[in-house]
Amino acid sequence: MNQTLEFTVIYALIVGSLTPKQVKPHLPMFSKEGKVAYQGVQWLITQGAEPPFTTQGVKAACVEALGAVDHDIGPYFKQVENTVVGQEIVTVLKGAQDKYKLLQLQQLITKQLAELAFDPSAFKAVIENTTSTDTMKSLAEQASDWEDQDDGTTRIALGDGLRDLQEETRGVSGFWVIGGITGSGKSTLAWQLSVLAGRQRPVLYYDLENTAKVLYERTLASMDGDVRKTYEALRSVYVRTEPREVFREVQELGTQGLIVLDSIQKIPSDVHVKRETMEEWLAKLDRLKQDGHIVIVVSQLNRGEGNYKGTNDIEHTADFGIKLDPHDSNPLWSNIYIEKNRHGIHRGFLCTLKREKSWLWTQV
The missing domain is CATH 3.40.50.300 (P-loop containing nucleotide triphosphate hydrolases)
Known part of the structure; x- marks a missing residue:
């Protein structure tokens, strides 16, 4: 699998844009570390937690609950952060309020998983259609504390x-x-x-x-x-x-x-x-x-x-x-x-x- 695509899917899983059920059919194509990250998110959900999570939180779950070795899984989560944060898609993955946009994103990721191809321009097209109202609403809700x-x-x-x-x-x-x-x-x-x-x-x-x-x-x-x-x-x-x-x-x-x-x-x-x-x-x-x-x-x-x-x-x-x-x-x-x-x-x-x-x- 394209590594950038795997990192994008794992990040989407962590922040709740994708569910474990949506990702599971494609799991055999993931790296060993990617499978552990998937299991970490799944474990948190079984404990009653709800996304969005952080990469740090999922990593802690992998180490403490699943027995992963910190120095093995830690660099993987760092790669996920470094790869995805540098892309515009993080805006939609973390903050979009428009559920239709998120549905488009889910469908796009599923399609690219099936084709084993990563096309950043396709994500950009979804992002450019995200309204500024969505962003302002998100920021306003975050200001209460x-x-x-x-x-x-x-x-x-x-x-x-x-x-x-x-x-x-x-x-x-x-x-x-x-x-x-x-x-x-x-x-x-x-x-x-x-x-x-x-x-x-x-x-x-x-x-x-x-x-x-x-x-x-x-x-x-x-x-x-x-x-x-x-x-x-x-x-x-x-x-x-x-x-x-x-x-x-x-x-x-x-x-x-x-x-x-x-x-x-x-x-x-x-x-x-x-x-x-x-x-x-x-x-x-x-x-x-x-x-x-x-x-x-x-x-x-x-x-x-x-x-x-x-x-x-x-x-x-x-x-x-x-x-x-x-x-x-x-x-x-x-x-x-x-x-x-x-x-x-x-x-x-x-x-x-x-x-x-x-x-x-x-x-x-």
């Missing part, structure tokens, strides 16, 4: 669970820094904000310590083991481990999103160039903010000190900076202190958070 404030700034609403932080900031915007000593829960908070944002906007989460599998398991635990709910929450959250790819991957998003780096001190490993490189990274991330993306940087703090470890430029660059400090009397609690507040007047202690289900912060 992002608050457009009077000053024109787009913010991520934090909800009742973080009420004082929500009241003080009106939501996450601009460039945030979340600092804390090891074990204070700063990464937990950054991930929680990412999951909140991912309901309606894409999130690129660069974790230089934990794998996507670990973060998935934490989210699953915080959602009482509900697989369907977990995959719905994470379908627009993309975990990455190589921040040097951030600008290319931001371009592939095609829209403004949330960019998270956890943590700034973990790049690079060469201590002789750490200060210079950290400053360069802060400048790069600040440019992303200027382009309309929201940026969150996790920063390691020195024990007993309030300053962000490594460079004062971290605090200088931030619009809003907080410190999580473990509570003296309860290991599951942390106090939040505002260290930087460019657009507000509150500094110092703000509130106390408690861990719920190990990986979720709520206000005491």
Whole structure:
């Protein structure tokens, strides 16, 4: 089978433009990895989850539920993303509201499968007939969790669970820094904000310590083991481990999103160039903010000190900076202190958070 056609079909299967039933008759022609990807989607559906899924989510299902080897199946899903994202068909596969257009697309893919031929121009013809109204409707529906404030700034609403932080900031915007000593829960908070944002906007989460599998398991635990709910929450959250790819991957998003780096001190490993490189990274991330993306940087703090470890430029660059400090009397609690507040007047202690289900912060 034409490899590009296989990748297109797998992507259509992942986002729900095709069903396993439609693809099954052609399965013998797929590569070994393609068959595993098909089984991953099918398994998620049997667990009660509904498309659209993400390539990351289906890959996790293949590894955890089907026993696939991450370093074998991972590159395949990366190829699927790289191939399809570069084509215009991704617009229809992910966002078209016109069911007739999707039916045309399904018929086109089925026809090309039968003929074992890939014709991108045929997809383009379907796409060019997709109305701008469809696109606007999709974007309008996605905006509900992002608050457009009077000053024109787009913010991520934090909800009742973080009420004082929500009241003080009106939501996450601009460039945030979340600092804390090891074990204070700063990464937990950054991930929680990412999951909140991912309901309606894409999130690129660069974790230089934990794998996507670990973060998935934490989210699953915080959602009482509900697989369907977990995959719905994470379908627009993309975990990455190589921040040097951030600008290319931001371009592939095609829209403004949330960019998270956890943590700034973990790049690079060469201590002789750490200060210079950290400053360069802060400048790069600040440019992303200027382009309309929201940026969150996790920063390691020195024990007993309030300053962000490594460079004062971290605090200088931030619009809003907080410190999580473990509570003296309860290991599951942390106090939040505002260290930087460019657009507000509150500094110092703000509130106390408690861990719920190990990986979720709520206000005491």
